[in-house]
Amino acid sequence: MSSGNGDTPLVEVSSLKKYFPIRQGLLQRETGRVHAVDDVTFAVREGETLGLVGESGCGKSTLGRTIVRLLEPTEGSVRFQGRDISKLGTRSLRPLRREMQMVFQDPYASLNPRKRVGSIIGTPLKIHGVAKSERRQRVQELLETVGLSPEHYNRFPHEFSGGQRQRIGVARALALSPKLIVADEPVSALDVSIQSQMLNLLDDLQKELHLTYIFIAHDLGVVRHVSNRIAVMYLGKLVELAAGEELYQRPIMPYTEALLSAVPIPDPDLSHQRERIVLVGDVPSPINPPSGCRFHPRCRYMTDICREVEPPLTNYGNGHLAACHHPLNVDKETLAQVTVSKRHTPAAADEGAKPETPGKQEAHPIPE
Amino acid sequence: MAERLVEVNDLKVQFATEDGIVKAVDGVSFELSRGQVLGIVGESGSGKSVTAMTLLGLTKDKNTRFEGEVLYKGRDVLQMGEGELEEVRGNEMSMIFQDPMSSLNPVYTVGAQIREAIQIHERADKQQAGRRAIDLLKQVGIPNADSRVDNYPHEFSGGMRQRAMIAMALACNPDVLIADEPTTALDVTIQAQIIELIDRLKDEFNSAVILITHDLGVVADVADEIVVMYAGRVVERAQTRALFYDPQHPYTWGLLGSIPRLDRPRQERLHTIKGTPPSLIRAPAGCKFRPRCPHAFDKCMEEPGLENRVEEPGHLDRCWLTVAEKRGLRVRTLAGEEAA
Numbered sequence: 001m002s003s004g005n006g007d008t009p010l011v012e013v014s015s016l017k018k019y020f021p022i023r024q025g026l027l028q029r030e031t032g033r034v035h036a037v038d039d040v041t042f043a044v045r046e047g048e049t050l051g052l053v054g055e056s057g058c059g060k061s062t063l064g065r066t067i068v069r070l071l072e073p074t075e076g077s078v079r080f081q082g083r084d085i086s087k088l089g090t091r092s093l094r095p096l097r098r099e100m101q102m103v104f105q106d107p108y109a110s111l112n113p114r115k116r117v118g119s120i121i122g123t124p125l126k127i128h129g130v131a132k133s134e135r136r137q138r139v140q141e142l143l144e145t146v147g148l149s150p151e152h153y154n155r156f157p158h159e160f161s162g163g164q165r166q167r168i169g170v171a172r173a174l175a176l177s178p179k180l181i182v183a184d185e186p187v188s189a190l191d192v193s194i195q196s197q198m199l200n201l202l203d204d205l206q207k208e209l210h211l212t213y214i215f216i217a218h219d220l221g222v223v224r225h226v227s228n229r230i231a232v233m234y235l236g237k238l239v240e241l242a243a244g245e246e247l248y249q250r251p252i253m254p255y256t257e258a259l260l261s262a263v264p265i266p267d268p269d270l271s272h273q274r275e276r277i278v279l280v281g282d283v284p285s286p287i288n289p290p291s292g293c294r295f296h297p298r299c300r301y302m303t304d305i306c307r308e309v310e311p312p313l314t315n316y317g318n319g320h321l322a323a324c325h326h327p328l329n330v331d332k333e334t335l336a337q338v339t340v341s342k343r344h345t346p347a348a349a350d351e352g353a354k355p356e357t358p359g360k361q362e363a364h365p366i367p368e
Numbered sequence: 369m370a371e372r373l374v375e376v377n378d379l380k381v382q383f384a385t386e387d388g389i390v391k392a393v394d395g396v397s398f399e400l401s402r403g404q405v406l407g408i409v410g411e412s413g414s415g416k417s418v419t420a421m422t423l424l425g426l427t428k429d430k431n432t433r434f435e436g437e438v439l440y441k442g443r444d445v446l447q448m449g450e451g452e453l454e455e456v457r458g459n460e461m462s463m464i465f466q467d468p469m470s471s472l473n474p475v476y477t478v479g480a481q482i483r484e485a486i487q488i489h490e491r492a493d494k495q496q497a498g499r500r501a502i503d504l505l506k507q508v509g510i511p512n513a514d515s516r517v518d519n520y521p522h523e524f525s526g527g528m529r530q531r532a533m534i535a536m537a538l539a540c541n542p543d544v545l546i547a548d549e550p551t552t553a554l555d556v557t558i559q560a561q562i563i564e565l566i567d568r569l570k571d572e573f574n575s576a577v578i579l580i581t582h583d584l585g586v587v588a589d590v591a592d593e594i595v596v597m598y599a600g601r602v603v604e605r606a607q608t609r610a611l612f613y614d615p616q617h618p619y620t621w622g623l624l625g626s627i628p629r630l631d632r633p634r635q636e637r638l639h640t641i642k643g644t645p646p647s648l649i650r651a652p653a654g655c656k657f658r659p660r661c662p663h664a665f666d667k668c669m670e671e672p673g674l675e676n677r678v679e680e681p682g683h684l685d686r687c688w689l690t691v692a693e694k695r696g697l698r699v700r701t702l703a704g705e706e707a708a
Contacts (some may be wrong), residue, residue, distance in 0.1 A: 055555040056526065161644050162412070191411035192582060193641035196626035200638055200706075218555055225628035225638065245634065262556040264585030265631050266624060268612050271589045278564070279557045281511070282525045 008082065009043035010180060010212050011067060016040045016076035016086075018059075018066050022287065035286045036062040038236035039076070041313075046179075049206065049213040051227030051244070053220060053259070055283050059236040060216045064182045067214065068100045069093055080180070098128060101173035105185035107165035111157040117143070117168055118153040124175045142171040147201060163194035167201070174205070182214045187222060199226060220263050224248055229319075232256050235286055235294040238313065242320040250329040252322035255295045293325065301326040314338050370401040373441060373543050373576050374423065374461075380435035381418050381427060388649040392418040394600035395436070397674075398593075400544065405570065405577045407591030407608070409584055409623070413645050415600040416580045420546050422446075423578070424461055425453040440544070459489040462537040464566075466549035468529035472521040478505075478532045479517035485539040504535040507572075508565060527558035531565070538569060545570070546578045551586060563590055584623055588612060596620050599646050599656040602674055606683040616678060616685035616694055619657045621701040629704065637706040655686070663689060663697055 018037040021030045036059045044050045052060045065071045067078055069085060077086045085096060101124075104110035111120055121139045130138065140150035146167040157165055166186060173181055183202070187195040199222065205211060217223050223230055230247045232240040232255065240253040251257045258277040265271045279298050284290055290297050296306040303326070311323045316330055316338055327335070381393040393415040400406050410416045421427045423438055425445050438445040440456060448456070465471040473481060482501040486492050492500065498517070505513035508531040521529055530550060537545060547566060551559040567590045570577050581587055587594055587608070594611045596604040596619065604617040615621055625639035643660040646652050652659050654669040661668070667688045674686045687694065 055557060163644065191645075192584075192623055193411060193626055194644070196628075196638040196640040197642075199628070200640060203637070220556065221628040221630050224630065224634060248630065259557065260630065262560045263630050264556075264559070264583065264588065265629065266584040266588050266612065266627055267631060268588045268609050270631055271585075276560060278560055282527055282558070 008046070010046040010081060011044040011214075012077075012079040012082075013043070013063075013067060014041045014077050014079075016063070016066060016078060017074045018062050018071060019074045032287050035236045035289055037066060038289070040233075040236075040238045041076075042231060042238060042241060044180075044212060044214060046212055047206075047210055048228040049215055049226050051223035051230040052214060052216045052233065053218060053223050053230060054233035055218065055259075057235075057283050057286065058233040059286070060233050061184050063233070064102070064184050064214055064216050068102055068180075068182050069096075070102070097124075098176040099178050100180045100182070101176065101178040103166075103169050103173050103181060103183040103186045106189055107162050107169055108157075108189075110169055111165055113157055115156075116153070117155050117157070117160075120157070120168060121172045121175055124172065128176060138175070139171075142174055145174065145205070146171045147197075161194075163190050163198060166190060166198055170201070170205070174209070177209070178211070180212045180214070182216070184216045185218070186215075188217065188219060195222070202226065220259060232259070235283060235289050237294055237323065238321075239295065239324070240320075240322040241313075242322075243318070246318065246320055250320075252316060252320065252327045252329055253295075253324045254299050254301050254326070254328060256322075257328060258298075293323070301328075370403050372399060372401050374398075374400040374578075375439040376419070376423070376436070377439070378436035379419065379422065379438060380433075381415070381422055382433045383429075384431040384433070385649075390648045391600050391651065392648060393422065394651075396595075396597070396600075396602050397436075398595055398602075398605065400576050400578060402543070402574060402576050403570070404593070405567065405579055405591045407587035407594040408578060408580045408597060409582065409587060409594055410597035411582055411645060413599070413648060414597040415648075416597050417548055419597075420463065420548050420578060420580050423544075423546060424457050424463060426463075455489075458485055458537075458542070459540045460542055461544040461546065462540070462542040464530070464533050464537050464545065464547040464550045466552050468526065468533045468553070469521065471533060472529060474521055477518050477520055478524065479519075482517075482532070482536050482539055485536050489540045500539070501535075504539060505532065507538070507569070508532070508535045509561075510535075526554055527561065530554060530558075530562055534562075534565065534569070538573060541573055541575075543575050544578065545575055546580070548580045549582070550579070552581070552583075559586070566590070584612075585627065596623070599651055600648060601656055601686065602684075603657065603687075604685045605674070606680075606685075610678075610680055610683050614678065614680070614683070614695075615698065615702070616683065616691070617657075617687050618661050618663055618689075618694075618698070618701070621698045622660075625701040625704045627704075632704070635704055639701060639704045639706055655688070 016037055017039055020034040020036055022032040024031045054060045066073050073086045077084050118139050121142055122135045125135050125138060140153060143150050143152055148167055187198050190198060215226050224244055227244045229243050231238055234255050240256045251260060258279050261277045281298055292308050293306040293311050296302045305325050311325045313321050313323045315321055316334055376396060376398050379393055379396045383390040383392060396419055408416045418427060434446050479501045482504060483497040486497040486500050502513050502517050505517055510516050510528060510531055551562050566577060579587055591608045594608055595602050598619050604620050622641040641660055646656060654671050658664045658668045672686050672688045674684045676684050678691055
């Protein structure tokens with residue numbers, strides 16, 4: 001009902017939570033919960049690429065999998081083309097699987113070594129009732145689309161290199177002509193020279209087939225290259241969301257700043273000159289996340305308020321959202337005008353959203 | 369002049385397999401002196417890891433053939449017996465592996481694994497070794513080392529495991545530390561910490577480091593000299609600044625050009641090196657990079673030698689193009705522009 005026009009988001013995630021229970025003892029009592037995704041709200045517009053970055057364990061993969069309903073959300077909702085899919089059962093989900101597909105990180109583990117390429121790519125078609133005669137032709141077309149040869153139809157995965165296997169993974173995801181592809185670290189297992197081939201292929205496919213991507217990666221160089229907008233996650237929380245270039249030019253959240261400064265630059269002089277913010281320690285446990293701002297134990301701007309109050313996701317204009325008590329790169333006027341976004345409406349996470357009037361608060365709420 | 373620790377001369381390593389002879393390393397030479405960091409850069413299958421493992425005699429097998437020499441302080445590692453090798457391994461040269469989870473034994477505590485290394489090579493009783501283990505963990509930046517020493521590997525995070533691996537590798541004050549992709553499995557934030565740690569410890573322990581990686585960004589900061597490998601061959605070798613600012617081999621250009629870079633404006637399309645790395649069983653005739661090289665010409669059917677062609681001494685490359693041609697041709701590739 002809502003496809004075609006750019007106004008309606010393809011995916012709207014609101015207050016999404018995914019907790020994993022920890023069970024212990026004879027009775028398998030629940031003794032704790034891993035807060036993998038904790039109250040995340042954002043929207044993905046049709047035809048865009050949304051990059052999702054963060055350190056391992058920040059919940060980016062869990063978020064990706066919950067969106068395509070490989071995992072069941074604990075709370076909150078995921079709307080796909082306006083329809084809430086967070087509570088659908090297996091049967092009602094099946095037609096939706098045509099629309100949402102995944103590309104996985106490890107091209108060795110995500111293909112069944114005993115199946116031939118034709119059968120791997122053809123399985124989704126078979127499940128969705130495409131006749132056998134048509135299937136072969138469609139698979140061969142798909143192989144060509146991803147830059148492989150139709151003669152590869154009868155080969156096994158082990159006969160391919162890592163880059164070629166990843167192409168098979170992409171062909172399988174494309175088989176049912178989906179609208180949304182969630183790519184979870186699709187290039188991190190590949191060599192540099194193959195990685196750039198893969199990124200160019202994904203770019204071509206997006207233009208040709210009008211795909212929407214959620215691109216999960218930890219390499220900020222790669223994410224910047226592919227994304228229109230980028231969301232930064234830390235310990236299950238969305239801490240910053242902005243248009244690609246904006247995020248790199250003007251990071252607001254200190255965590256984003258630190259992440260950017262840690263990316264190695266292949267230029268000895270530049271690399272020497274620039275300031276590198278070394279984050280002390282590791283990511284804390286998502287079982288007992290720190291109070292207040294979850295980043296405070298590692299933040300160099302930390303003050304008392306950060307320990308006590310969780311900073312709300314705030315709109316700093318142009319759809320640049322960030323959750324921080326001490327925002328960087330924000331001038332005084334903007335700071336005076338900023339509003340706390342309505343956290344539970346995905347529209348607030350959308351670029352070009354008008355400055356919200358209701359719920360106007362100061363950027364630095366003072367604790368009682 | 370710093371003491372020469374390692375000298376590799378025309379090393380060849382070949383594995384006999386069912387499909388044929390795999391020429392994993394094919395004529396590699398380099399030297400390493402005290403205080404130096406040597407970067408070995410290449411993609412999977414370039415022979416960089418096999419070179420590193422051969423330095424420690426870890427590739428010895430009845431199906432392996434060696435040629436050339438690997439001299440450690442003048443003694444040839446390839447000629448050493450197992451007993452002699454055990455003396456060298458861990459004690460004088462040690463290695464940090466890529467994947468800390470599979471290189472640590474899950475059923476022993478981290479402390480026990482570090483103590484084992486100390487007790488094998490030194491006359492230390494259990495208590496002395498235990499104290500050393502705690503000191504080492506402190507040195508590599510593990511918080512609460514006194515209690516953490518009794519943890520099992522699964523209780524450590526990825527970054528901490530890699531630190532524990534480094535502590536283990538340093539247990540006997542080795543002269544040479546070989547780090548094989550030490551940061552590939554880690555997050556960028558942790559990556560920076562580990563590289564800084566390796567660099568700092570090199571000075572503290574007065575040792576030398578061989579840093580193996582596929583990521584030119586990782587070595588840009590710390591390496592003194594860089595060797596670029598392709599299909600078992602060294603295709604370029606230079607001081608770090610020369611390699612980044614005056615690269616001579618088209619493969620090096622391709623590597624530099626295909627990285628999406630944060631220090632430059634975003635590009636519409638990425639530069640790519642077309643094709644895939646060649647088979648090491650049936651390598652292409654002539655220059656090994658010829659089938660993927662956009663600048664290949666007739667002469668490339670014959671393989672060029674690794675020679676000094678530029679003004680700077682010690683900058684070697686394996687390409688027939690003249691220096692002037694190279695400096696003209698590489699501009700677009702280095703800017704990351706898509707290959708025509």
